[in-house]
Amino acid sequence: MSDQQTPASTATSGSQHDDVTHFGFRDVPKSQKAGQVAEVFHSVAGKYDLMNDLMSMGVHRLWKRFTIELSGVRPGHQVLDIAGGTGDLTMKFSDLVGPSGKVVLADINASMLKVGRSRLADRGYAGNIEYVQADAEHLPFPDNSFNAVSIAFGLRNVTDKDQALRDMARVLKPGGKLMVLEFSKPSNPLLSKAYDTYSFTALPFMGKLIAGDSESYKYLAESIRMHPDQDTLKGMMETAGFANCKYHNMTGGIVALHVGIKP
C-alpha cells in the first residue's frame, strides 16, 4: 500500500523520477530529504517561537486557534499532534481533553521535541501529555487510536505526503478528524505578489538577523511554494481515505486548514 503512487502525489512531487523529491526549489534524493529538513529544524529550534511571531506578526496564533475550534475535541479524547514542535496546539488540546484524555506530541526532530517538552513543562502542562519522536510516514501507534489528529505547518516537510496521510487515517478512530494546517496559495494575485516579495526578501533577512540562519528561512519560503495548493491537498486527503474533506482559507489563502473525517 505504501508503494502505491497516486496521480496527486506524482503531480506534487516536483519530479518525474521516483527516487527524487524536492527540498525547497532543489531536487534531492528521497533518502536525503528527511536529514536535510532535520538540519533546518535543529538550526532554528531555539528561536522557532520568536521567529513564528515575527514572521506572521502573531497571526499564527489565530490560525492555530481556529484549528482548535474546528477540532471538536472534548474531555476524554485522545489526540495526536504530529510535527507538534514547540507545543502550541498540544497546550490547547491538553486543556480541552482534561485529565481523562491524552495528547501525544509527536515530532521527528529531537531538537524541536526537546524545546516543546521544556516549554510545556515550564508552563505546568503534565499528566495528560506524552512526547514521542516519530516519523509522520510511519506512526508508531496502533490502528484506530485517536479521536483527532493534527499536523500544523509540518506536512510540507514530509517526504511522502501520501504515505503520511494514509498513516494518519490508519491511527484515527472511525469518525475521527484530521486537521492539516499548512501554508497554501493566496487566492488574490496582488496578495500573492506581495506575499512572494515578503517571503523571499524579508524572511531570510529576519532569519539571519534573529536566528543567525538565512538559508533555513529561504528553505521555508521555497517549501511553501512547492507545497500542493488547496484543491490538490484536498484530493490527496480523499485519496488517502478521508471523507467530507474541505478546507478553510485563512488570511486570503496564505494558510489553509484542511479537515477530513475517517469514515
Place this chain on the structure above:
Amino acid sequence: MFPGPTLLSAASAIVETALNQALEFDPAGRKALLAALTAPVQFDLTAPMALTLTLTQGAKGVLVGSQPATQPGLVMAGPAMAFYAMASGDTGAIKDGRLSVRGDTALAHQFQRAIAQLSPDWEAAMARHLGDVPAHFLAKRLRNGVKWSRAARHSMASNLEEYLHEETGALPGRRELEATFQDIDALSLRVERLAARVEFLPQNQPASRLPSHPSEPSEPSEKQENL
C-alpha cells in the same frame, strides 16, 4: 466571505480574554457562570451582522469560540442589543421574545441569572495598575457618577410620567388605569359565567321544565348573586 476565519478567531480571542479577566475580579460570579456552563452555550447574533459565539467551560476559565458548537446545550439567537439588554440585567429579553432560545430552558435561566449576578471588582483591577489610593479615588467618583445617572434617569422618567398623567391629563393615571382593568377583568369573568349558564338552557324549552342538574346551581337568587 467577510469576516474570515482569522478575523473571527481574533474577535473570539479578544472576547475570551476580556471575559476571563473580568471574571478574575468576581470569583463568586466566575464560579456561578462556570457552573451554568454544563454544556456549550451558543449565541447567534442576527444583527447588525451575523455572528456566532460559543461559550464552553475550560480548564482555566471560559472558552469563547467563533464556530457553532457540535452539541450545544443551549442556543440563543437575536440582535446584539437584546444580548446587551440581557447582560445588563433586563430579564424580559427572553420573555418578550427579543431573544429566541432553543435547548435547555433551565440552563438558559441559570445562565441569565449567572450573567445578571456578575459584579466584577473594577476597583481591584484599577488598583493593580494605578495603586490603591488613586484607584479608590477614581472608583468612588465613577460609582457616584453611575449612581447619580441612575437616579437622574429614574427621576426624569417619574417627572415625565407625572406630567403626562397629572398635568396634561393626556394619559390616565396608573391607579385609575389599574382600577379600570380590574373592572374589565371582573366583567369578562361574569360574562363567561353567564355564557356557560346559558349553554345549559335547552333550546325551545320553558324554564319551568328545566331538568335539575346536580352540578348546576338552579336557584335564581344565586344566579343573580353570581352575576
